Amino acid sequence: MTRHRSAVVFFVAPFGTLFALFYLLPIGYAVAQSLYTVERTGTFGPAREVFGGLVQYQRVFADGPFWASVGRVLLFGVVQVPVMIGLALLLALLLDSGLVKGRRFFRLAFFVPYAIPGVLAAIMWGFLYSPTLSPFTALTRAIAPLDAGLVLWAMANVVTWVYVGYNMLIIYSALLAVPPEIYEAARIDGAGPVRLAWSVKIPLVRPAIVLTAVFSVIGTLQLLAEPQVFRSFSSAVSSTYTPNLTVYATSSIPNFHLAAAFSVVLALATCALSFTVLKVSTR
Amino acid sequence: MKGRPAAMTVMGVCTVYFLTPIWWLFVSATKTRADFTTTAPLWFADVALVDNVREVLTYRDGIFVRWMGNSVLYTAGAALIGTLLAAMCGYALAIYRFPGRETIFNVVLGGVLVPATALALPLFLIFSRAGAANTFWAVFLPSLVNPFGVYLARIYAAASVPGELVEAARIDGAGEVRTFFTISARLMLPALVTIFLFQFTAVWNNFLLPLIMLGDERLFPVTLGLYTWNTQVNQVPQLRGLVLVGALLSVVPLVVAFLLLQRFWRNGLGTGSVK
Structure with missing residues (x-):
């Protein structure tokens, strides 16, 4: 039953938007970032971000x-x-x-x-x-x-x-x-x-x-x-x-x-x- | 009865423990730099409080005043708006039945358990990517979100706003919106004050977010500002006195406000711990 749909949206949307942007998004972003690693071709080559799987977590645990x-x-x-x-x-x-x-x-x-x-x-x-x-x-x-x-x-x-x-x-x-x-x-x-x-x-x-x-x-x-x-x-x-x-x-x-x-x-x-x-x- | 002297002794010892550091801060802030190390630390020497305060307020073009202003904007501003948003959301979760209601509530409740400091670094990365790290908004916007406030607002709205009245x-x-602002929000007022206080302290105490986010000292809240002064005490001994006087100046309004509003702490904490 959603008789008051527009009222619900009015009440929930402002907090919901900020919660998504500044709580959920950072959590997701942190997880995503933690799966990448920086690689260089040779010692002085340019740094590239590549998917590293759980490499960072291996480092954390070590x-x-x-x-x-x-x-x-x-x-x-x-x-x-x-x-x-x-x-x-x-x-x-x-x-x-x-x-x-x-x-x-x-x-x-x-x-x-x-x-x-x-x-x-x-x-x-x-x-x-x-x-x-x-x-x-x-x-x-x-x-x-x-x-x-x-x-x-x-x-x-x-x-x-x-x-x-x-x-x-x-x-x-x-x-x-x-x-x-x-x-x-x-x-x-x-x-x-x-x-x-x-x-x-x-x-x-x-x-x-x-x-x-x-x-x-x-x-x-x-x-x-x-x-x-x-x-x-x-x-x-x-x-x-x-x-x-x-x-x-x-x-x-x-x-x-x-x-x-x-x-x-x-x-x-x-x-x-x-x-x-x-x-x-x-x- | 032998219980009473023992009880009063415990209370007395604890009072000394809790109030001595604050008394010391107050006494120290009144002293000249020379007296600070040479006179009795817990009693007054030559009272130079006015000069000390003037020095703090004018040091480096009054940066301290600016920090105080920033703190008011960050904490009071974010807590005011944040309380309103949390109250609206909690109210809707309590009053209306709609699909996804429990899901939203559970996700928000999960948010209570996520430590704020774990968010600081990813927030910094996101704001840098948007080119907005080291701005006022980078600290202000994330401070608006108060999941615990939504939880409190929902419990309180369910208990204090009768469905028949709506x-x-x-x-x-x-x-619906008019009903909320003219009737329901008033019924929820004690809870709103509590949510405001919780959020106010949370933002005021949040140290990692401004520390990571801000490089420009003109954007610092007063806690971060005094922290940076304290790290420079060994190079600039003058700052030692300024840190203490500044700490006193920034703490006094809060202590007064907390004591005046203490009733609301108890009410709201009761609400929080009943369930």
């Missing part, structure tokens, strides 16, 4: 630094995402527990960092970590957060600092949506606040926790602004430190075909991983 |  960077962001995610979501959940449960006075103030205070874009947050923390400029030079000289051993976790702290409040707000709003009667039965059974949180509240807000986890996983694999900024502060961050930095470095060479193949692999990996998180945690 | 408007002789 690229040691790229897989090292994938391993690095996975390690980052395995530690940082649970810590961040755990902290967000703890703060949301505390706000909801009735134990905290001044809820409004704390909610706002924790949310403020989210207004600061990743690039600027990374610049601020870069100064804070610095062995000479930091307000905590005694600490930063002793710990050296910008050295090779710790710089990944220094970035994890920046990401956590920005996003805890945002994730807390998602979980907290889910908690607020729960009707209070549900807690009554548990209270009558003598459950304390900890027991109530663990056995009743957490299962109820599970969808919200899953949502925050999926968005965090997507964000982790795309890590770019923080390492790119930290290159100015720390020599330990290489030009292929994260997968997205590799894409950027490869496209600056320029080797667009290989960079396109990196992009495609990265997009597929992100989709697969978020899908897995979604499936595992809603089972 | 039907009644029809009987009164109002056209």
